Amino acid sequence: xxxASLSVENINKYFVGIHALKDVSLTxxxxxxxxxxxENGAGKSTLCKMLSGASRPDSGVIRIDSREYDGLTPNAAKxxxxxxxxxxxxxxxxxxxxxxxxxxxxxxxxxxxxxNAMIARSKELFAELGVEVDPTKKINELSVAYCQLVEIGxxxxxxxxxxxxxxxxxxxTTQEVExxxxxxxxxxSQNVTIIYISHRIEELLxxxxxxxxxxxxxxxQTLETARTNxxxxxxxxxxxxxxxxxxxxxxxxxxxxxxxLQVKNLNTRELHDISFSLxxxxxxxxxxxxxxxxxxxxxxxxxxxRRETGEITVNGRAVRINTPRDAIEQGIAMIxxxxxxxxxxxxxxxxxxxxxxxINALSKLLTVSRPKERALIDRFIKALSIKLAxxxxxxxxxxxxxxxxxVLSKWLSTEADILFLxxxxxxxxxxxxxxxxxxxxxxxxxxxxxxxxxSEMLEVVGLCSRVLVMCEGRLNGxxxxxxxxxxxxxxxxxxxxxxxxxxxx
Numbered sequence: 191x192x193x194a195s196l197s198v199e200n201i202n203k204y205f206v207g208i209h210a211l212k213d214v215s216l217t218x219x220x221x222x223x224x225x226x227x228x229e230n231g232a233g234k235s236t237l238c239k240m241l242s243g244a245s246r247p248d249s250g251v252i253r254i255d256s257r258e259y260d261g262l263t264p265n266a267a268k269x270x271x272x273x274x275x276x277x278x279x280x281x282x283x284x285x286x287x288x289x290x291x292x293x294x295x296x297x298x299x300x301x302x303x304x305x306n307a308m309i310a311r312s313k314e315l316f317a318e319l320g321v322e323v324d325p326t327k328k329i330n331e332l333s334v335a336y337c338q339l340v341e342i343g344x345x346x347x348x349x350x351x352x353x354x355x356x357x358x359x360x361x362x363t364t365q366e367v368e369x370x371x372x373x374x375x376x377x378x379s380q381n382v383t384i385i386y387i388s389h390r391i392e393e394l395l396x397x398x399x400x401x402x403x404x405x406x407x408x409x410x411q412t413l414e415t416a417r418t419n420x421x422x423x424x425x426x427x428x429x430x431x432x433x434x435x436x437x438x439x440x441x442x443x444x445x446x447x448x449x450x451l452q453v454k455n456l457n458t459r460e461l462h463d464i465s466f467s468l469x470x471x472x473x474x475x476x477x478x479x480x481x482x483x484x485x486x487x488x489x490x491x492x493x494x495x496r497r498e499t500g501e502i503t504v505n506g507r508a509v510r511i512n513t514p515r516d517a518i519e520q521g522i523a524m525i526x527x528x529x530x531x532x533x534x535x536x537x538x539x540x541x542x543x544x545x546x547x548x549i550n551a552l553s554k555l556l557t558v559s560r561p562k563e564r565a566l567i568d569r570f571i572k573a574l575s576i577k578l579a580x581x582x583x584x585x586x587x588x589x590x591x592x593x594x595x596x597v598l599s600k601w602l603s604t605e606a607d608i609l610f611l612x613x614x615x616x617x618x619x620x621x622x623x624x625x626x627x628x629x630x631x632x633x634x635x636x637x638x639x640x641x642x643x644x645s646e647m648l649e650v651v652g653l654c655s656r657v658l659v660m661c662e663g664r665l666n667g668x669x670x671x672x673x674x675x676x677x678x679x680x681x682x683x684x685x686x687x688x689x690x691x692x693x694x695x
Contacts, residue, residue, distance in 0.1 A: 195218075195219075195220050195254065195255050195351070195383070196217075196218040196241075196252075196253070196254055196352055196383060197215075197216065197217040197218065197252075197253045198214060198215060198216050198237070198240070198241070198250065198251070198252050198253070199215045199250060199251045199253065200213045200214070200215055200249065200250040200251065201213070201214040201215070201237065201240060201247045201249070201250035201251075201252075202214075202247060202248050202249045202250055203233075203236055203240070203245070203247055203248055203407075204248050205579060205587070206579045206580070206583065208579050209407055210233055210236045210407050211233045211236055211237060211240075211247070211407045212233075212406075212407040212408045213250075213408070214233065214237060214250070214404075214407070214408070214409055215409065216237075216402060216409060216412070218352070218383050218385060219383065219399075220351075220381045220382075220383055221378055221379075221380075221381040221382070221383065222378070222383060222384070222399040222400065223374060223378055223384040223386055223397055223398045223399050223400075224383070224384065224385050224386065224398065224399065224400050224401075224402065225386045225387070225388065225394040225397075225398035225400070225401040225402070225415070226238070226385065226386070226387045226401075226402055226404060227387075227388075227389075227391070227394060227401050227402070227403050227404070227423060227427055228403060228404035228405055228427055228619065229405065229427060229428060229591075229619040229620075229621050229622065230577060230589045230590070230591030230592050230595075230617075230618060230619050230622060231406075231577035231589050231591075231592060232404040232405050232406065232407065232427075232619075233404050233406075233407040233408075234356075234387050234404055235356055235387065235589060235590070236407075237404075238274060238354045238356060238385060238387065239274075240252065240261070240262070241262070241267065241272055241274070241352070241354060241385070242262075242264065242267050242272055242273075242274035242354060243262040243263045243264035243265070243266060243267035243268075243272075244264065244274075246260075246261035246262075247260070247261055254270045254272075257270075268348075270351070270352075271349065271350050271351030271352060272350065272351070272352045272354070273345045273348045273350035273352070273353050273354065274345075274353075274354040274355075274356070275341045275342060275344075275345050275353070275354065275355045275356060275358055276341070276356055279337045279338070279340075279341055279530075280341070281329045281337060281340060281341065282329065283328070283329045283330040284328060284329070284330065285328065285329060286325065286326055286327060286328055286329075287312060287323060287324065287325045287326070287327055287328075287329065287332070287340055287343075288305075288308045288309050288311075288312040288325035288326065289308075290329060290340055290344070291308070291311075291312055291315070291325075291340065291343055291344055291347060292308045292311075292312075292347070295347070296308065297311065308325075309325045309326065312325035312343070313325060315343045315346055315347070316339065316343060318346065318373070319339060319342065319343070319346075319366075319369050319370070319373060320366075320368075320369035320372070321339055321366055321369060323336055323339055323340065323343075333480060333481065333485070333527075334527050334528050334613075335362055335366065335480040335481075335645070336480070336481075338358065338360070338362060339362075339366070341358075342358065342370065342373070346373070350377075350382060351381075351382060351383065352382070352383045352385065353377060353382055353383070353384050353385070354384075354385045354387075355374075355384065355385070355386050355387065356387045357387055357388055357389070357590065357616075357617050358370060358386075358388070359388065359390065359393060360388075360613075360616045360617055360645070362480070362645060364647060364680065366480065367393070371393075371396070371397055374386070374397060375397075386398060389591075389617065389618065389619045389620060389623075390646070391420050391423055391424070391620065392420070394415065394423075395415050395418075395419070395420065395423075398415045399414065399415065400412055400413065400414055400415065401413055401415050401418070401423065403423065403426040403427050405426075405427065405428075405429060410426050410427075411426055424620055424621075427619070427620065427621070428619075428620070428621040435620075435623075435624060435627070435652065436627055436652035436653060437627055437628055437631040439631055439635070440473060440627060440630060440631040440634060440652075440653055441473070441652075441653070441654065441655040442471070442472075442634070442655065443469075443472060443655045443656070443670075443671075444468075444469030444470055444471045444472025444474075444639065444655070444656075445469055445470045445471055445472075446469050448469060448470040449467040449468065449469055449470075449503075449506075450468055450469065450470050450504065450505055450607065450608060450639045451467065451468040451491075451502070451503070451504055451522075451608055451639065452466075452467045452468075452501075452502070452503040453465060453466055453467075453487075453491060453500065453501070453502055453503075454500065454501040454502075454503075455499055455500055455501065456487070456490060456491070456497060456499070456500035456502075457497070457498045457499045457500060458486060458490050458495060458496065458497055458498055459498070460483050460486045460663050461483050461486055461487060461490060461663050461664075462663050462664050463664070464483075464487055464500070464664075464665055465665075466658055466665065466668075468608065468639050468641060469639065470637055470639055471634055471635070471637050471638070471639065472634065472639055472640070472655060472656065473630060473634055473640045473642060473653050473654050473655065474639075474640065474641050474642070474654060474655075474656050474657070474658065475641075475642055475643075475644075475650045475653065475654030475656070475657035475658065475674075476488070476641055476642070476643045476657075476658055476660065477643075477644075477647075477650050477657050477658070477659045477660065477679045477682075477683060478659055478660030478661060478666075478683045479661075479683050479684070480645075482660035482661055482662060482663070482683065483660045483662075483663040483664075484612075484643045484660050485527055485612050485643060486663075487660070488524060488610040488612060488641060488643070489524075489526075491511065491517070491522070491610075492511070492514055492517045492522060492524045492610060493511045493512050493513045493514050493515075493516050493517050494514055494524070494526075504520045504521070504522075504608070518547070518604060518606070520608075521606045521607040521608055522606055522607075522608045522609075522610065523601040523602070523604050523606035523608070523609050523610065524601065524609075524610040524612070525597055525598055525601050525609075525610065525611045525612060525614055526597075526612055527612040527613040527616070527643070529590075529593050529594055529597050529616075530593075533593075533594075533597035533600075534585045534593055534596060534597060535585065536584065536585050536586040537584055537585075537586060538584065538585060539581065539582045539583065539584060539585070540567075540576075540578055540580075540581050540582070540583055540584070540585050540588065540596055541563070541564075541567045541581035541582060543585050543596050543597075543600055544566065544567050544570055544571075544581075544596060544599045544600050544603065545563050545566055545567060545600075545603070546600055547600055547601070547603065547604055548566060548603045548604065549563075552566065566603060567581055568581075570599035570602065570603065571599075573599075573629070574595040574598060574599055574622075574625065574626075574629075575595075575622065575625060576588075576592050576595045576596060576599070577589070577592050578592065590617040591617045591618040591619060591622060594614070594615075594616065594617055594618055595618070595622070598614065598626070602629075606638075607637070607638055607639065608638070608639050608640075608641075609633065609638060609639070609640045609641070610640075610641050610643075611630075611640060611641070611642045611643070612643045613643060613644060613645065614626060614630075614642065614644070615644070615646075615649065616645075627652075627653065630642075630653065642654065647676045647679060647680075648676070650674075650679065651674055651675060651676060651679075654674060655670065655671065655674070656668065656669065656670050656671075656674070657669045657674050657679060659679055659682035659683050660683070661682065661683055661684070661685050662685070666682045666683070666685065666687075667682040667687070667688060669682070669688075673688075
C-alpha cells in the first residue's frame with residue numbers, strides 16, 4: 191500500500207441529540223478510489239464536510255502528509271488540495287454556467303474579464319466529460335442533472351489532490367455516468383485520491399478500490415472491493431439481510447379498463463403531441479435521457495409549467511389544471527426531482543414541512559389542531575423511518591436522504607389517488623429504498639396510480655409493468671411486461687425503434 195497522505199483519527203461530532211461521528215479513524219491512499227457506504231444518517235457526508243472545511247470536528251485529528259489539524263477551514267482545505275462536490279449544489283442560480291465555473295478565478299485580459307476565453311474553456315471542460323452544456327445558460331434554467339455536471343466541471347478547474355464526490359451520479363443518465371467514471375479513472379491515474387459516496391452499490395464495485403461501511407456514525411469495516419460482493423455490503427451496511435430488492439407484486443399491471451388519467455395532445459415549448467393513459471392500480475414508468483422531457487411531462491400536467499395545448503381527463507372527466515393547487519384538488523400529488531429548490535422549505539421545522547399541504551384539513555376556525563398535526567407528523571416519521579434529532583429541527587439539518595423522506599411524507603399526507611414520483615429514491619440508501627418500494631406497492635394495491643421517473647434503469651425495470659420512453663420531447667414508444675428491459679429502454683431513448691412497440695396508449 192502506498193504511503194498515506196490523508197487520514198483521520200478518533201473524529202467525533204455531536205449535533206443536538208445526535209452523536210453523528212463516533213471515534214472515526216480512516217486512512218486514504220494516493221491514487222485510489224475509496225468509497226464510503228452507509229444508510230442515510232450513517233455519518234458519511236458529515237465526515238466529508240470535516241475534510242472540506244465546511245464543519246469542524248468536536249474532537250480528533252485530521253492528518254495531511256505530516257501536518258496535523260484539529261479542524262480545517264474551507265480555505266485551509268483548498269490550500270491542501272481538497273475539493274468537494276456536494277450532494278446539494280453550491281451554485282449561484284442567477285449566474286451563467288461559465289460565471290459559476292470561474293467564480294473567484296476569472297480569466298482576465300488586462301483589467302477586463304475575458305468572457306470569450308471563459309466560455310471557450312467551459313466548452314473544453316464539458317467536452318472532456320463527454321456532454322454538451324451551454325456555458326451561457328443561467329443555472330436556474332438547467333435541470334438537476336446539468337447542475338451536477340456544472341459542479342463536476344468546477345472541480346476539474348481546481349488542481350486537487352483529494353476530490354470528495356457525494357452522490358455524483360444520482361441525477362445522471364447511463365451515458366453521463368460512464369463519462370464521469372472515465373474522469374475519475376483519469377484523476378486516479380494522476381495520483382489524485384477520490385473519496386466517493388454513493389448508494390449505488392454496483393457502481394462502487396465497478397469503480398472503487400476499497401469501500402468503508404459506516405453505520406450510526408461508526409466505521410464498521412473497510413474492504414477491498416475485489417474481495418466482496420453486493421450481498422455482503424448490504425448486510426454490513428444495514429446490519430441485517432434484506433431479501434429481494436423489489437416487491438414481487440409491484441409490477442402487477444393496472445386495470446386497463448379503468449383509466450384514471452388521460453392526456454391527449456399535450457404540447458409545451460419542450461414537449462410535442464404527448465398522449466397516454468394511466469390506469470388504476472399501476473406503476474407506470476417514464477424513461478428517457480436527461481433533456482428528453484420526462485420531468486417536463488408531469489410538471490405540465492401538474493400545472494407547474496405552462497401548457498400550450500392539451501386535454502387532461504381525470505376519472506373520465508375533463509379537468510382544467512393551470513396551477514399545482516388545481517392538480518391537488520383533482521387528487522394529484524407530485525414529488526419533484528429537486529428537493530432543495532422545489533420540495534422543501536429548508537429553514538422551516540421538519541414538522542411544518544410534513545404538515546404544510548394538509549394544514550387546512552388540520553384546522554378549525556383558523557386554529558390548527560396540534561394533536562391532529564402531531565399525530566400526522568409522528569405517523570410519517572415512523573412509517574418512513576426518518577432519522578432526526580427533533581421534529582422541530584430545521585429541514586436543513588437532515589441528511590439528503592432524510593430530506594427526501596420528508597418530501598415524500600408531505601405529499602403522501604394528501605392521500606392523493608394519482609402520484610407523480612420524480613426520482614423518489616435519489617440519495618436514499620438501499621434499506622430505505624426497499625421501504626419506499628414496499629410503500630409504493632401498498633399504494634398500488636390500494637388502487638392508487640403512480641407515474642415514476644428514475645435515472646436508475648434497474649429501478650424502472652424493477653418497479654414498472656409498463657414504461658413510456660421519451661426521446662427529444664416526444665414519446666418514442668411504450669414497453670409492456672417482458673418488453674421492459676434496460677436494452678429496450680436505451681434503444682428507444684436514443685431514438686431507435688423496436689418491432690411492434692405501441693406509442694401512447
